[in-house]
Amino acid sequence: MEFQPKILALVCTYCTYTAADMAGSARMQYPATVRIVKYLCTGRIDLIHILKAFEAGADAVMVSGCEAGSCHFLEGNLRARERVEYAQKLLAEVGLGGRLEMFEVAASDAPKWVAAVKEMTQRVEALGPSPLRRGRHLHPEVVEQLENMVQS
Amino acid sequence: MIIAERKPFAEIKAMVAPYKKILIIGCGTCVAVCLAGGEKEVGLLASQLKLALGLEDKRLEIGEITVERQCDLEFLRPLCDFTADYEAIISMACGAGVQYLKQLCYLQPIFPGVNTSFIGVNNEPGYYTERCRACNHCYLGLTGGICPVTMCPKGLLNGPCGGTIQGRCEADPEKECAWSKIYHRLELEGSLDKMRRIMPLHPHDRSTTPGTVIHPAFKRRYGAHE
């Protein structure tokens, strides 16, 4: 079976989510590799959310928030970037380097969202499936768990 | 408070390599504040271990629990029964907590998950600096509230060494010279005379390890002599 990457996108509702929505309504084409979890702000994304996604077998995680200076909560996106960088270190330590990236996509910038997904998909195709997948698809419970955590 | 840093992942991974079922015990006080060994860090370490061993196709069962303080029996005792099911324990507490925990749970091996750094302050989230060496002979009243034992790498008691450059420390130019600051503070206080006095040799016997303190009100209870 051909490798179909499973990427979890943890995105901000104010910017990236809107951009992704716009990309959809404009019928822009991009790989069906991402599963989106909407956050009120990327500042809410916890390190453990990212690690749990990999435990559940995600091939990659992308975090996408507002451009610097335009966070609805002023600096949530900056905090998210610090955390993503730290999570990258934690993942590199365990041998999962290169599978986590942070993006900035403004609400009006649907093409940038499309480009980000394409970029991440290509990267994962090059890296191959996460060894933790073991033939499974991304564990659906995790997405639910994350959504519950975010809404709680 | 006590400041610690989590040990490098590779070191922790090697420690627990022989085991199939381990318990990670966090400490909810100092090391939680300095983001080294609290509940959150227990979760991150457990997740990292699961990921790393998963990549090697190995199985490791990990229990996670965090107590308020590992340096206090009141919080440790309830752990005893709980720990019996595990082959090994990682304690994320400072050195005191690890030792106290092992005193109770002496049947399994215990491994430290952090390196205990120093007694210090929380400058800002994620940024901690040392303030006290616990020398058991406090000079702060004489030195403008800056500890010469801790803040001067040489622990000099009678003024700056000859290595101060533009108010910076000889041992680390990133840091200010403690004695330059002490002078400045005492000058502001109008009490430079404190610094003009020659300080006698430091009584190192007061910090002979391991230290013991018995509160005066408890002398009889613990059979200590007056």
Add this chain to the structure above:
Amino acid sequence: MSKLQKTLAGGAFTVVVELKPPKGTQVAEMLAPVGALQDRVAAFALPDNEHARMRLAPWAAARLVKDAGAEPLVNLTCRDRNRLALESDLLGAAALGLENLLLVSGDYVTLGDHPQAKPVYDADSVQLLQIVQGLMAGQDSAGNPLKGNPVFFPGAVVIPEADPLAPQLLKFDKKVAAGAQFFVTPPVFDLERFRQFKEHMPSHPVKLLAGIKVLGADEVAQAAAGQWRKVYSLPPDLLAELSGKEAEEVLALGAAQAGRLLKQIKDEKLADGVYLKAKGRTDLMMRVLEAAGLQHKG
């Protein structure tokens, strides 16, 4: 009273030359300047693990200098010894007939060649001066009596270009109060700053030896690259003169310049003498002394 003390007390311009104890046991090179220069200089100084780099013990080296017929000046740092070791080394030095002492805190261990060593600093330089006073008066730092009191001529260091200067001057006062009878400065290159320091220096009946140093090519390169981190400054015109030259040429020019400085300090009576650092090399020391017009002792 030591010869160095007599020379200084007599008011003659005093030249102390620093030797380089070896890393190892071959002492011939260290002792070479002694034979060549002992009729011209008042004393030979033996640094104590200078820059926190391990070398032969200064009191042993000092005894060798004495055996070669010259006057030694033992340096002792607080960095490597607790009070027991300081005191027993001091008694040992006295038993070997060594009187002149230069007592310093000592450069921090991480700057040297054993960066993982435990830094001791049980005493600081002021307290070490007090320990020396105590031993001379017949008791150790714990108050126990001695059988046979040592005699010393203790000196200390003062930093003319210290920044900030006020705490340094306060410490200078404390060192005098603790019994320092002479002071040595780090190398002086900028006489204007040295003159300014002299104006601020509290007046005490102590002697002052100004540091004189022959710069090496590595030091010049360091300063030219803006990496200079020392408690003394190098004037830009001197740097320009020495930059980009061959190692030996730098030393030769540096020695000539050091000689000129020495002469100026002597002529203007800016200090009671000098403490010369010339890489432990006889030829460089000779050049400095010749350039300064100092052919004979005193």
